[in-house]
Amino acid sequence: MGTPTDEIGRDAWDGYPAGSLDERQHQVQLTRRFEMSDAEVTTGDFFTIMGYRPSYYEWCGDSCAVEWVTWSEAAEFCNRLSAGRGLAACFSCSGAGADVSCAIAGEYLADPQSCPGYRMPTEAEWEYAARAGTSGAFSSGAITQTDCAPIDAALDPVAWYLGNAEVLYSGFDTTCDGADVTIGTHAVRQKSVNPWGLFDVHGNVWEWVLDCVHTYPSGQQVDPVGGLTCEHSSRIFRGGGIGSTPPFCRSGERANYGGGDSGSRGMDIGFRPVRSLVP
Secondary structure, three states: OOOOOOOOOOOOOOOOOOOOOOOOOOOEEOOOOEEEOOOOOEHHHHHHHHOOOOOOOHHHOOOEEOOOOOHHHHHHHHHHHHHHOOOOOOEEEEOOHHHOEEEEOHHHOOOHHHOOOEEOOOHHHHHHHHHOOOOOOEOOEOOOOOOOOOOOOOOOOOOOOOOOOEOOOOOEEEEEOOEEEEEOOOEOOOOOOOOOOOOOOOOOOEEEEEEEOOOOOOOOEEOOOOOOOOOHHHEEEEOOOOOOOHHHHOOOOOEOOOOOHHHHOOOOEEOOOEEEOOO
16 A cells, blocks of 8 residues: 655645645555445435435436535445345444434444445555556556646546546536636546456545545554544545546545535545455
8 A cells, every 4th residue: 555755646635634644655465355336326326225316416417426425424325235235234323314424333343344234445445446456656557647737648548537527517617727627527437447347446536435534554554444433524535536636546645624524525525335245
């Protein structure tokens, strides 16, 4: 995990508090097999399971990656998915809809990977899957650009990001290279897969993980999780989104909100479920 010190774009954002999301390279061993959704949860998926559509980019349609969801909404989605398949719930939740509040279920707090139901991945699981055996900035190659223009040759085939996420529907107005553009989320499974068959691990929407903000340790780690009890604003998300420049879409990039409960949802933050393959 982590990145070499000479990787372009390294530590473009190092977390809140500053330095809490470093990219120190270290060895990690994962001892549990797991399966991961090949795509980010869509607005249609979310409506089917939860009964409402939270997305800011409503005009994109049901095949687009869901966003504007809190970490707790993602957890409740995973619980309902587990219940529908007769699996144990990994989270303890109260409330409903957009006001739901969730935490790791007590029996799995010490070992979340032992839960047989659906959940968000740990940072280590996410990065392992995103890299898919590669070691560059992206699963598709090395990063060459730090801004939205010109297009990054390795990122463009696999990701929707600020350089190519322009849409015709009513999206979000911003600028790229001095030009006004309207960006928005896109349908999943439109870009090329990574070497392990996963779509959109770079770009489209950031993806919530289980971990709370923490600095990387030194030395080898086994099945690491960087803390599980914290405010939403201290949960980590990975992968970059439509508003991101290439450095924020790197496999090693780590992000969180800059403090405060207002950091509980974002216009390009979604999620992708995983499930430990336990006996």
